[in-house]
Amino acid sequence: MSACLLALTGCATHADLQPTEQEAELTETLQGRSIAPATAAEREAIHNQDLLTQAAFWAEAYELNPGDREAAFELSSVLRQLGSTQRAAEVSRQALALYPDDQDLLSAYGMALTADGRGAQAVEYLMRAMNAGTPDWRLVNTLGVALEQSGRPDQARARFMEALGMQPGEPAIMNNLALSHLLAGEPERAEAVLRQAMQNISAGPEVRQNLAMALALQGRFDEAREIALIDSTREMAEANLDYIRNLMSSPRSWDQLRRSEALGG
Numbered sequence: 685m686s687a688c689l690l691a692l693t694g695c696a697t698h699a700d701l702q703p704t705e706q707e708a709e710l711t712e713t714l715q716g717r718s719i720a721p722a723t724a725a726e727r728e729a730i731h732n733q734d735l736l737t738q739a740a741f742w743a744e745a746y747e748l749n750p751g752d753r754e755a756a757f758e759l760s761s762v763l764r765q766l767g768s769t770q771r772a773a774e775v776s777r778q779a780l781a782l783y784p785d786d787q788d789l790l791s792a793y794g795m796a797l798t799a800d801g802r803g804a805q806a807v808e809y810l811m812r813a814m815n816a817g818t819p820d821w822r823l824v825n826t827l828g829v830a831l832e833q834s835g836r837p838d839q840a841r842a843r844f845m846e847a848l849g850m851q852p853g854e855p856a857i858m859n860n861l862a863l864s865h866l867l868a869g870e871p872e873r874a875e876a877v878l879r880q881a882m883q884n885i886s887a888g889p890e891v892r893q894n895l896a897m898a899l900a901l902q903g904r905f906d907e908a909r910e911i912a913l914i915d916s917t918r919e920m921a922e923a924n925l926d927y928i929r930n931l932m933s934s935p936r937s938w939d940q941l942r943r944s945e946a947l948g949g
Contacts, residue, residue, distance in 0.1 A: 721745075721748060722741070722744075722745055726741075727745075727754070730742075735762055735765055735766055736766070738758070738762045739759065739762045739763060739766060742755050742758040742759035742762060743759055745759075746759050746775065750778070750779075751782055753779060753782070753783055753786065753788075753789070756775055756776060756778070756779035756789065756792075757776070757779070757786075757788045757789055757792050759772075759775050760772045760773075760775040760776035760779070760789075760792040760793070760796055761792055761795075763775065763796075764792075764795060764796045764799050769796055769799040769800035770796075770800055772792070772796035772799070772800075773793060773796035773797050773800060773802075776789050776792040776793035776796055777793055780793060785812075785816060786816070787813050787816035787817045790809050790810070790812045790813035790816060791809075791810070791813040791823050791826075793806075793809050794806040794807075794809035794810035794813055794823075794826065794827075794830065795810075795822075795823075795826050797809065797830075798810070798826050798829050798830045798833065801833065802833075803829060803830035803831065803832065803833025803834050804830075804833065804834040806826075806830040806833075807827070807830045807831060807834055810823065810826060810827040810830055811827070814827065820850070821847045821848075821850040821851035821854065821857065822847075824843055824846050824847040824850065825843070825844065825847040825854075825856065825857050825860060827843050828840045828841070828842075828843035828844040828847065828857075828860060828861075828864075829860055831843060832860070832863075832864055832867070837864050837867070837868055840864055841861060841864050844857055844858075844860055844861040844864065845861070848861075853880075853881075853883070853884050854884075855881045855882075855884050855886055855887040855888065855891050858877050858878070858880060858881035858891075859878070859881060859890055859891050859894060861877050862874040862875075862877040862878045862881070862894060862898070863894060865877065866894070866897065866898060866901070871897075871898040871899075871901035871902050872898075872902065874894070874898040875895065875898040875899060875902070878891055878894055878895040878898060879895065882895065889914075889915040892911050892912075892914050892915055893911075893912060893915060893916070895911050896908040896909075896911040896912040896921075896924075897924075897928065899911065900924075900925055900928040900929075901928060901931075901932065903932075905925055905929075908925060908928075909921055909922075909925060912924060912925070
């Protein structure tokens with residue numbers, strides 16, 4: 685937990701267009717490969733590799749044939765997971781020009797926009813993806829995040845609850861639901877959701893750190909410190925708790941933070 689609320693799952697701030705270290709490594713990998721069509725077996729097997737290897741594979745396929753729907757979808761998805769959200773959005777946007785009603789590409793574009801903090805723009809495409817076929821919980825969850833970014837918390841929570849109906853107890857969904865309550869100034873409700881999420885063995889450090897945030901916002905600093913120390917150093921935990929104390933003493937600072945976090949900033 686940096687000196688702000690942990691972002692809604694899948695959300696990120698805008699990055700400039702300078703290549704990241706991972707993107708530079710990807711470019712170097714591509715330059716050392718010869719472009720040749722991949723077989724169906726190779727496409728299936730690549731999913732067992734690390735994300736950077738997958739990105740190089742699908743970038744090569746996409747370069748060979750920009751009209752390759754599968755390559756565009758997979759490349760956009762992997763780039764998003766690597767944090768290259770703007771490039772992920774661009775790849776899926778270009779593919780949608782050829783396949784405007786494709787559910788996978790609509791979903792990929794909406795997810796990339798949401799991860800880039802452009803939820804208001806993403807809602808339309810995520811809704812189209814929802815209507816194009818049977819949605820999975822990840823799509824519904826991302827729509828909830830986009831709605832939260834768009835300043836529609838009630839609709840966002842309804843989508844989070846819908847996603848939980850599809851994937852009961854999923855920590856990623858519950859974390860987003862709890863963050864919606866935190867952003868609305870409801871730390872008690874956020875605490876209840878996060879404690880439930882922690883019962884799932886797959887709950888990650890973001891769930892625990894946001895629980896620490898919810899406890900601290902209620903003035904329960906000793907409990908918050910105990911939770912925060914599970915995943916961070918004492919120095920970092922104390923710095924975060926001091927930050928929360930400052931927020932609580934300045935409603936204006938809290939309002940500004942809430943607005944920026946809702947926008948993925």
